[in-house]
Amino acid sequence: MEFGISTFVETTPDVETGETLSHAQRLREVVEEIVLADQVGLDVYGVGEHHRPDFAASSPAVLMAAAASLTTRIRLTSTVMILSSADPVRVFQDFATLDGISNGRAEIMVGRGSFIESFPLFGYDLKDYEELFEEKLDLLLKIRESEKVTWSGKHRPDIADLGIYPRPEQNPLPVWIASAGSLESAVRAGTLGLPFALAIIGNVNPADYAKHVRLYKEAAAKAGHDVSQLPIASHSHGFVAESNQLALEKFFPSTHARTNFRAVEKGLPPYTRADYDSASSFDGALYVGDPETVARKIIHLHEHVGITRFLLHVPHGSMPHADVMEAIRLFGTEVAPRVREEVARLKK
Numbered sequence: 001m002e003f004g005i006s007t008f009v010e011t012t013p014d015v016e017t018g019e020t021l022s023h024a025q026r027l028r029e030v031v032e033e034i035v036l037a038d039q040v041g042l043d044v045y046g047v048g049e050h051h052r053p054d055f056a057a058s059s060p061a062v063l064m065a066a067a068a069s070l071t072t073r074i075r076l077t078s079t080v081m082i083l084s085s086a087d088p089v090r091v092f093q094d095f096a097t098l099d100g101i102s103n104g105r106a107e108i109m110v111g112r113g114s115f116i117e118s119f120p121l122f123g124y125d126l127k128d129y130e131e132l133f134e135e136k137l138d139l140l141l142k143i144r145e146s147e148k149v150t151w152s153g154k155h156r157p158d159i160a161d162l163g164i165y166p167r168p169e170q171n172p173l174p175v176w177i178a179s180a181g182s183l184e185s186a187v188r189a190g191t192l193g194l195p196f197a198l199a200i201i202g203n204v205n206p207a208d209y210a211k212h213v214r215l216y217k218e219a220a221a222k223a224g225h226d227v228s229q230l231p232i233a234s235h236s237h238g239f240v241a242e243s244n245q246l247a248l249e250k251f252f253p254s255t256h257a258r259t260n261f262r263a264v265e266k267g268l269p270p271y272t273r274a275d276y277d278s279a280s281s282f283d284g285a286l287y288v289g290d291p292e293t294v295a296r297k298i299i300h301l302h303e304h305v306g307i308t309r310f311l312l313h314v315p316h317g318s319m320p321h322a323d324v325m326e327a328i329r330l331f332g333t334e335v336a337p338r339v340r341e342e343v344a345r346l347k348k
Helices: 023-039 060-068 088-101 126-145 183-192 206-222 244-266 273-279 291-305 321-347
Strands: 002-007 044-047 075-078 106-111 148-151 159-163 175-179 196-199 232-240 287-289 309-313
Touching (some): 002 023, 002 321, 023 044, 023 060, 023 321, 060 075, 060 088, 106 126, 126 148, 183 196, 183 206, 196 206, 206 291, 232 244, 232 291, 232 321, 291 309, 309 321
Parallel strands (some): 002 044, 075 106, 106 175, 175 196, 196 232, 232 287, 232 309
Antiparallel strands (some): 148 159
């Protein structure tokens, strides 16, 4: 099992003071969070690409490069890069650069994107949503395979036997496919033999995602890949504190505010305290509580869904930096060891 933290580098108004951190301040805080995650023994830290005023992470590779020279072992990944609206050449170059700076600790996690602001920003039409992703993933994987590339497609100029540099320290540079629940994405990832990540968020039962993992493994086996070598990650909102009550009360205000903001954008019903309490229950998708509670939920997810990496997304909305740092500390020093010990016991 691997354990990590993920963030979208949110800069929403503080629910207590109404103040909003500058993008610059929040970016500097995230570098501190990555350094702490490395120090407390976490395996991976992920930064998701967004292009909105309430997120500061439009360039994940640059942000993680700032932390790369301050860390020694933690892997640095995108969660996710919106490949459909990006140039695969630049994505590869950025992460190959990060891989060199970090001495082989970079990963690229790509997805189609549940936020769509990048499409008009970079001149793409949403009607090509699916086609863009498939074509650009094909190009990204070809760049990964070969220093010189010949490629042609519909949505990007052709490449005729051109070299793409720098080359990464890792060969191959890890490329993951991430999904918010699409069964088609599970099959695609399995067929390609790529690591697979599931965003398990919202009003869902995490155990229901076992079917995605089953389809992923079936597709991988059918395509001739060694299923035992393919990692499977999950990504969920959560928070860890010394007691369940403290964790629940600290995480609710920002989660409530952020989820309702998105509910208004999407035309969904308001998010209530009852919704929050339900999602925080053992069968819910929020991993909130003391170290023992959060560990038990992750163990259950490992046993019943088959994940081999768990990413805790914290904060959700804006929370005091000190609270986030404490949650990371507890996750690394108390939650992860509990789960590792139990997973090792189950394997015997």
